[in-house]
Amino acid sequence: MTDQQHQDIYPSMTISTDQQTQKxxxxxxxxxxxxxxxxxxxxxxxxxxxxxxxxxxxxxxxxxxxxxxxxxxxxxxxxxxxxxxxxxAAPKQVNTTGRRDITRKEEGKAHPTSTYEHELLATQLTNKKMMPFKSLIRARDFDAYADWIRHDGEEFLLVLSGELTFFSEYYEPVNLSEGDSVYYDANMGHMLISVSEEDASIIWVTAS
The missing domain is CATH 1.10.260.40 (lambda repressor-like DNA-binding domains)
Incomplete structure (x- = not known):
């Protein structure tokens, strides 16, 4: 999209005051x-x-x-x-550099899906560069996914308990156990399945 096309779709607004015109x-x-x-x-x-x-x-x-x-x-x-x-609504502007957000054990925001059970962390902060959450991996088979999961950014995961298989588009599947971690480009197709008796538990951090 050209700059002119972008301006045609999203025209700027101006507010006139006695002292200045603010764009x-x-x-x-x-x-x-x-x-x-x-x-x-x-x-x-x-x-x-x-x-x-x-x-x-x-x-x-x-x-x-x-x-x-x-x-x-x-x-x-x-x-x-x-x-x-x-x-x-315009994105909130954060001018302070002293932010913090504490999430107590099991007090994150629940967000279940068909393959994962997420617990979103640090949900009080907006405009974060990282999105941390804990997850239980409910999926038990590759076919539980309709397609590869892909999204912008980079991702890090650390296995807290259990064992899982990490599938990725350009690499062979790899098994990860408690204490193992992986960092990867999230726009590369990826998915996880639990292979231990209990659902694997992980900490996940997505960075934009």
């Missing part, structure tokens, strides 16, 4: 949608399942390649359980 940056719905999705700990595939919008459509919206129709926005708000004004 307000255009609202970027794609950027805002991605911020909401990542704050909920959702991959593009998971967001697609919740909203009924194709993964490719969500990716194009987030990358400002297309503008969502009103019908698409309704699907987004219903599937992500947010309201339309939240899509148009």
């Amino acid at each position: 307000i940056a255009p609202i970027k719905l794609g950027e805002r949608l991605k911020e909401i999705r990542t704050s909920l700990g959702l991959t593009l595939e998971e967001a697609s399942q919740k909203t009924g919008l194709a993964r490719s459509t969500l990716s194009k919206i987030e990358n400002e390649q297309i503008s969502p129709t009103f019908q698409a926005m309704q699907k987004l708000t219903n599937g992500l359980q947010i309201n339309i004004p939240q899509l148009f």
Whole structure:
């Protein structure tokens, strides 16, 4: 998309005052949608399942390649359980460098999926560069996934208990046990299954 096309879709607004004319940056719905999705700990595939919008459509919206129709926005708000004004809210600006967020044991925000049971951590902080969460790996078979999981950013996982198999698009599957870890590019297809008697438990950190 050219700069001119971007301006045509998202025109800037100006506010005139007695002293100065202040320019307000255009609202970027794609950027805002991605911020909401990542704050909920959702991959593009998971967001697609919740909203009924194709993964490719969500990716194009987030990358400002297309503008969502009103019908698409309704699907987004219903599937992500947010309201339309939240899509148009400007990202919160954080000016302090002294933030912190403590999450007590088992007090994270639960977010179960068909393959994982996530516990989102540090949910009080917005505009984070990292998204930490604990997960139980419920999936027991490669076929539990409709497709590879892919999303932007980099990811680190550390096995807390149990044993799992880490599948990735360009490498042979590898088994990981308690204390083992892996760091990888999240846009490379990946998925996990538990192979121990109990569901494997991991700490997961996604960085943008």
